[in-house]
Amino acid sequence: MGKILLETKHLSKKFCRDPKLSLRYTIADIFWEFRRKPEGENRLRPGEFWSVYDVNLQLRAGEVLGLIGHNGAGKSTLINLITGILRPTLGQVRWYTNRVIMIDSQAGLNAFQTGRENIYNLLSMYGVGENIVKNKINDIIDYSGIQTFIDSPVGTYSTGMRLRLAFSIYTQLKPDVFIIDEALGGGDIRFQQRFQNYLREYIKNGGSILVVSHEMYQIKSLCHRVILFDRGQVYDSGEPDEIIYTYNELMLAKENNSNSSTPTIPISQSAEPTNEDLVPGEKLGLVEIESVEVTAVDAKEITPGCKVKFQMTYNSQLDDYPVIVCFSLGKDELFPMAMMNGKYGEEYYKLKKGRNQFCCFVDKIPLLPGKYQLKIAILEYGNYDILGIKGYQDKPFYFEVKGYNDLELNFARSYKYLFYIPTEWE
Template identity: 40%
Template structure:
């Protein structure tokens, strides 16, 4: 058995559905009849009322790889998972699955609602062909992982959506199939269990499993997946490295948001929401704009007590001259010892959204552990941030970069003034206006004009 073997191969797969229920039933009868009579149908053409849910989708997932499926609601992601696990057949193309497959596609799917959680575990394992002796060995681990010890002998129809999600994922995590297909069902679980699932999925990815993962939490795709597949209206838009696909998808979402804002006649607020989705789980816990509140320590493992922006003299301030040094000083508190927390921040402008990032996910880790009260500072030497109003968002990750220790939120605001603006070469007819209203970053540059291969003119625009 090759360690680099492709366990999932999808070749030019297409699937169509009919919008009208009665017409769909009639097509279904005709298709079944043709199949029984071995009459070949032309699956490449649409019949009246039909549309392509998926069109010419191709990819592969090898052992030890995880593929993230991204796209808007209705793009075809769940349809693709149903095709892969055999719930429906493709109209064209070929799907090859090698090994045992376990899918967690919809809440309660695969569960008998009148049976207990324990009985459903045995049924799911039996479907995979796992001997009862091995199931008996796995049961304690499934119960421990799910945290449902007191509810395993209760009928599943009495479970909440979160409890079903816990049980379903715990079965997948412990029964050791070769291929794992997971839809967005984990979104209903509580934060602690979601993080537990993410760590388990990362562990499975590093073994010899092939995993396909559907989520709207793009930071999970970037953190866990080797590759990503972006689907829009059934068509593959991009397939490749996860970080590249996520970045392209976010750019597209921003363009759509700008267009929607224009049509609605409202001011576009930038890509704050999209950037948050790319790197963090969306918690919808945006703090009040009146400043930083005392944090709920039951939700954040690290509490942020205060955030100051200090000037070159070490004094807290909110206004800073152009190209002056500034330091972000973070006062934190932890009730227990935390190993190697990774502090990260982004600077946002109202006009452009997030435009720069400083973080230990990029720069590397600090101390091996923190406990109790402490201060961490991030110093920016003469940053070329142009005059305007800005905000700073903060988030803290675990040492592996996966778990959230402090969920992303705005923690401080500051203003860059026109003082020292003369350091910029303001020679253009609308220089000052464009500096104030344009890009939040000023970069040194040189313009060169050539004619007949010879340099004729040059404009140097550098900070003095």
């Protein structure tokens, strides 16, 4: 990695829950700032809490740093401190570059101005001359794909349209750091793919990204390093796979602690869960997906167009229970590319209690050579509550298609929408 671009030292921020006390504390802090010292005290007064506490991090040139954590963990407060929107109570934020761009759900656009006006204002704010903007504005509009709405107020745009316009503007700039706060999931699948391809090229050329997202596959795909935030503090940091696993374990522990406060008996300690005992929305984990194997039926290796068997091993606490099984296929750059559903509509399968296997066959797999990831979900028939899931926020299953490209399979590369693969289930 290159030189340090961003550094925080013992960064902390406290707030007060009581509005009246908050006003009193603010007046007192202003008074003592003039009398004593500009930095706040490392103590909490009645009604106060630490939203961010003692955070030390570094972002280097060419690095992608991810921030993950549950809602309310303090990620947004940290971003506001880093960007200067909030003033820290303690600690420091040190930037070693002034070429920084932030993209959030509002995309940094003025809702009362038109898309065209926002192009002029944003580019001029980042130092692009008016003549250059005039020469590039038609290309920016065409690239955004919102020509019909470019002279309408941005407040009338959907989230995806705002992100597409902002993305088109920011591609004209060459910042040292992108700060992306929950903006990777906006827009349609083609926009997301284009955005992530641009970011990969940007990283390859030495750019840095600080990204906040709840989409774990995006964190895994983009980030070199991940920080897990909990209760305003750094809970853990390290490689994406390791921290995502820790995040899932932490969320599971929090959920178990929350459920233990209720008088109900956990399913694992009850005699046998019956269909009548199940509460909608609280069924996740009743089916554990242990493993998945993807093998060629009539050959040693999976090649384009061959017959493939998908076999899943699961352990169910439910017996004679109607379900729908879903497989999702994709790549790190684009997910999902395809889906396979075991029966649909009025048809369904029934789970057997205990450890069992479930398999399906694809007669001619329409995939080009490459490494693919597989994610699985078992849904309750009727209301689609998740009973078991694997690979979405933990490690996905990978399999590889080998061989040479086949002209008959080119549609798999050019097909840009979600499609369904016909399968035979048993």
